[in-house]
């Protein structure tokens with residue numbers, strides 16, 4: 001690697017000062033799992049690395065307005081095992097559990113992953129399906145970006161060089177909601193997805209009609225993709241297998257994967273449809289099973305003693 005300076009600021013104020021000093025020659029480093037590889041490959045050559053690891057309070061996970069706020073420096077593993085995340089939005093913990101190996105998840109951070117913006121990553125489809133937002137902070141203040149507007153191209157985002165991801169926010173889902181994330185891994189268990197799909201569905205009170213649906217996919221384009229036309233097919237419609245199949249067809253039409261060693265474009269397109277359908281089925285099954293369980297676990301009426 002080429003020589004570089006290494007800064008370890010203790011507060012965001014100090015990070016902003018370092019960023020101002022080095023400008024676009026500097027790179028933030030969090031877990032380093034993506035950046036160090038890129039530096040070794042000489043794809044990036046920063047003259048200064050600004051480590052976020054000593055900045056206090058940037059890895060907090062807490063409740064906010066009924067939803068969850070997760071600090072940009074929280075590791076994938078912290079999200080995966082957080083009892084708060086598991087209780088509130090198990091789908092999120094489950095999705096982060098799918099990333100690579102425990103060794104990678106122990107280092108990789110939520111903010112680092114999003115800023116890296118590899119379209120093959122697992123968390124973005126789930127975060128899009130959950131309607132999450134990203135908080136980007138700089139010396140000039142903060143702005144909140146809906147996550148589906150965050151990614152612009154391969155490894156590209158709307159982040160400005162002076163901005164830091166300080167938080168993501170995952171809103172509370174309405175009652176009657178559930179979700180699923182599926183990662184198609186035909187090669188090895190710790191690989192990137194060949195195709196991934198996340199679905200969050202909200203059923204009406206009878207559990208027979210879709211009140212709302214959000215669907216997103218990974219590894220099928222230059223960015224993670226929200227399948228809006230597939231969602232529209234289901235909204236307000238009865239929960240029926242043919243509706244799920246129609247939505248899967250729309251999702252298939254929305255994606256444009258590249259051919260690579262994980263599969264041809266045509267194969268990935270086909271799998272996008274299959275995995276969207278399965279994710280929807282799993283999300284619905286989770287909700288209807290919950291209803292059935294609630295029914296059967298109701299205490300039996302007491303018998304009168306004679």
Ligand SMILES: Cc1cc2nc3c(=O)[nH]c(=O)nc-3n(C[C@H](O)[C@H](O)[C@H](O)COP(=O)(O)OP(=O)(O)OC[C@H]3O[C@@H](n4cnc5c(N)ncnc54)[C@H](O)[C@@H]3O)c2cc1C
Pocket residue numbers: 027028029030031032033034035036052072073098099100101104107108109110111112113114115116120121122123163164165166190191192193
């Ligand atoms: C072997 C291996 C397997 C992997 N497999 C998977 C997988 O299966 N699924 C998956 O989803 N991912 C996978 N990953 C990718 C992994 O998720 C990313 O490498 C990781 O999320 C990057 O996070 P980091 O904290 O290490 O970022 P870093 O490497 O520290 O930084 C990455 C980029 O983000 C910038 N950055 C870091 N933090 C911030 C911040 N807070 N604000 C703004 N910019 C910031 C850096 O400047 C850099 O450009 C794998 C990685 C490895 C090494």
